[in-house]
Amino acid sequence: MNISPKKISDHQLEDQEISINHQKLIDATIETIAKRGLGDTTIAQVAKKAMVSQGYANFRFKSKENLLLSSLKFLSDEYKNSWQRIFEDNNLDPVGRVIKIIENDFSGKIANRNKIAVWVSFYSEVKFRPSYLSICQKQDEIYSSQMEKLIKEVNILNNQSFLTPREISETYLSMVDGLWQRILFDPKMYSHVFCKDLIKKYFRNIYADEKRFV
């Protein structure tokens, strides 16, 4: 019992991240964008959802732009953590890893309509706000290169030579982006199962002997 409460030093604001309100506001931002779109997201609405005053939201994040940026960063990190873990999992062989990656990319936590709506909102502004671009781009580069390396291992094990690892990995990445977008349009038709199966079929076609790509 007696959980030592907070014991927050006088440096409590040294690192913004430790505040509860900080995260409440970010969550509220994501929810609001998901429900109303980036264009119709106002500080007032976000603050209301986070149950703090409007003035506070602005004070805390300095500006709306900064709040949006922090929310994108959060989403981006969340995604990154999810695949990072898979690439680093030593209990998996290459093909097992690929399968986990596919499952992660179409898991409920990642590929749900709300989060996709937020992603696409930010994507759509990438051309005009370099700060959005740099957040998205850096992580995508890492994901790309990790994926390519992984496919290289799979290729060797299955002596596949017609398609290069780069080609396979780029095809995979573009399919994922495309399918996510399609989930936004028609989530019934593009169910998680449908998407995963489509991608597994792609791999099955390349690696004919590998039975795990159902």
Added chain:
Amino acid sequence: MNISPKKISDHQLEDQEISINHQKLIDATIETIAKRGLGDTTIAQVAKKAMVSQGYANFRFKSKENLLLSSLKFLSDEYKNSWQRIFEDNNLDPVGRVIKIIENDFSGKIANRNKIAVWVSFYSEVKFRPSYLSICQKQDEIYSSQMEKLIKEVNILNNQSFLTPREISETYLSMVDGLWQRILFDPKMYSHVFCKDLIKKYFRNIYADEKRFV
């Protein structure tokens, strides 16, 4: 000589489409969205680019929303016309048709960064504006079904049986959407040639005997 000028009847406004200003405003809208993003597109800017007064732009289209909708419709029709023509071209055999479709989807007229920026802007709002969705969705359904039918013909000619026409066509469509999005991020890396080659390689892998998928 003496080209009979206009001979516009008193019904000149019967059909909105015949006005020059109408199209000037739509073009200006697309350019403005491409340059500044949907969120920062104002009627004042569009009117200025179209060289009409702000009041006129609003008067002509009834509302900003309606102007945006008309612009999306225009873009959507332009795209539809481009592939419609290919599906209806009787001089082409199935594989020739597929190749033309790929080339069209990554032609300078369709897959340039400005137009993609506009598409994605609208996509990102699809969840919140049913009117956007219905414009995009209807055409996508036709494109999908035409594509599937086309692949069915290719499949038969090449006795391919592992992947269904539906699967191949869905894979193609999602790749296109994904690659378009990636062009937005990094148009240098995702050049038209790169995208087309990637997709052709996909088909080449499926239809191993078909040499035309370079």
Added chain:
DNA sequence: ACTCATATTGAATGATTATTCAATACAAAA
């Protein structure tokens, strides 16, 4: 030249919204 209908203007209006900031609540230290 005059009339009349339509096209076009641009300034005014009102709504929305990010941002600011003086006032207040709160909680720890004295």
Added chain:
DNA sequence: TTTTGTATTGAATAATCATTCAATATGAGT
């Protein structure tokens, strides 16, 4: 309890914009 520093409020401000509309230009028909 009082002090003091920080957290939080909410009302005021100022900027931005879509929309309206009375005024004007235009040009065809008489």
